[in-house]
Amino acid sequence: MDNAAMVALNPAFARGRKPEPLKGVIPWRQMRALGNLQLLRVVGNDVSGPVLPGIIFRFPKLKEIMFLDNKMVGPIPNTVSALKSLQKLDVSMNRITGAIPPGIATLTSLTWLALSQNRMSGVLPAALGNLRQLRKLDLGGNGFRGPMPPSWGALKRLELINLQKLNLGGPVPAAWLGMVSMKHFVAPAARIRGRFPSGLLRLSQISDIILYNNRLWGPLPPAGQLFAPRTLTQLDVRGNYLNGSVPKVPAGRLIDFKYFSNCFLPKPSPKCTRS
Template identity: 30%
Template structure:
């Protein structure tokens, strides 16, 4: 059999295992499809360096896929579907750069689709359907630009459909049905003019179904049993809500919330400033509410507050007059400075103080609230954070009983 190049024994009733003596052959094609072969893929099979086509579909083979498959660099077609393999796909397998067809469907293969899948640069057919592969669809798969048939149906794939699949311009058959795929159907798939068949049913897709390019000819069966797809009524899905309508609804609900929040923020700022002002200057706030600004105080109220300028109310004397302590009818303690107008300097001092202080504002300076002056008396109403209210009254020792401050 050393000169035998092709051996086809498909559709017989062969059983047993693949003989280890196969390694001595120079086979280029071995077809054992549709038999009852058992056991695993023997390592000796990997030693047939000339083998380019291997068909083992629909047997009872089981176990793991040997890592030595990565050494079969002459392999162009590898079909082992409908068996009982239960292993990972060996990472070395994705190094077969020149392989054209891979069919591993209807087994129980597990694991992920690695980025190394991009190494199968000549691949035209990839069928991994009906396995237990659980991963995202790697974006690297879009680098298989010669791929015509891609079936990943009936697995446990999750995550979105990569937008880059729209760059697979040779693709004519795409089946991703019966997985856990989420997200939207990329509009980039509209650009694959060669796409004749697509099946995305039984997933968790949502959003609008593209309606351009090859999607114009697809039917409802390609998209049934998803979460929330919408689009053309001919696909038996509801119409998509227009973006403008969505935006209006969003504004309708969000805008009132924003307005209310702005009002609350402004109210909080005003309240905070009010409390801060009240805490920083409680006496001034209290006096403004009680006495008013400005307030007219009659001469009689001043006399009453000082008990008729009693000696017991005298706080001190100076070069320009005397200072008395008194209590107004409101209960507020005041200091009353009585200036002696018989002194010319006192009158000049009073006028100068009025002119200077009325335009000054400083926390360490007395604030002028009101003033009154005539030939018989002069008065100055002042406020200070440290001493309360100071009322300066300039008068001669003759008091006008009808006067007021």
């Protein structure tokens, strides 16, 4: 047992039946002998208890913690900073509360940080800009609020960001042009305000820009600029306050362009004429 490097607790399969989720609390004390533990995966169960109990820091070699889709509670303790080898932390779809602790920003080996669909809150920490190896940042479906930190523009390896249903309350920072590896920019219903963030179109690998149900206003860039990225496959700006004319997708381009329920001529949404 002392040499075990991985523990995976997934729903148990019985012959001819649907998988039965594991219930209860993880037997941390019985796992203390696993001094070489590197990967800990508890996915799709009914496991409860604290998301990162104190005993977890007895495993300094941990590289991956995946507690996706359980019933764990929070908050995430600041002592998470002790897990210096951690590369992947995914605690999405639980019942975690509280803010993002400062200790997470010290985990400079992190490539994957997923906290989505919990009950977390607080201001988005500027210090996450220190996580220079980060490739995925998934914070959607929480109570986090803006502003969006310009310091995150230093995340040059970031490929996906999910800010869905947050309370951002401002424009996308110009400094985020520094996210040169960005492919998937997902921020629907996030209370983003201002003009369409045309700077995203200058990111050479951008594939998806999802900005529906925000507070964007003004015209979209001309078609030659809007559809210039050859990597762009999806652009969703439904449910904003954009006006002017709708740019036409160039012939031969396969782009899923959604723009309904805006203020575009000749048939603006009724919301555009309300006093």
